[in-house]
Amino acid sequence: MYAVIKTGGKQYRVAAGEKIKVEQIAADVGQEIVFDQVLAVGNGAELKVGTPLVSGATVSVTVVAHGKHDKVSIFKMRRRKHYQKRQGHRQQFTELLVNTIAG
Numbered sequence: 114m115y116a117v118i119k120t121g122g123k124q125y126r127v128a129a130g131e132k133i134k135v136e137q138i139a140a141d142v143g144q145e146i147v148f149d150q151v152l153a154v155g156n157g158a159e160l161k162v163g164t165p166l167v168s169g170a171t172v173s174v175t176v177v178a179h180g181k182h183d184k185v186s187i188f189k190m191r192r193r194k195h196y197q198k199r200q201g202h203r204q205q206f207t208e209l210l211v212n213t214i215a216g
């Protein structure tokens with residue numbers, strides 16, 4: 114069984130027992146969170162798609178860890194103008210373990 118959830122402005126396909134990295138959520142490690150914004154629920158060949166959400170469907174997850182992704186280098190340059198700018202960014206994430214999918 115799998116589901117498509119919406120969090121942090123993105124959509125994720127999740128299945129029970131797998132770990133996913135999402136945009137940072139303000140929650141403690143070990144805390145259980147329930148997502149009620151479920152866009153679709155599938156089981157084999159059967160697929161239930163919401164308009165826009167599946168009513169009564171929830172996904173229960175546990176917070177495993179918080180961290181930062183690898184650094185992304187940003188380099189801007191204008192040729193012949195003596196302009197160079199270097200910048201870096203590390204996006205924060207929350208790692209979640211999917212417990213159950215109800216719906």
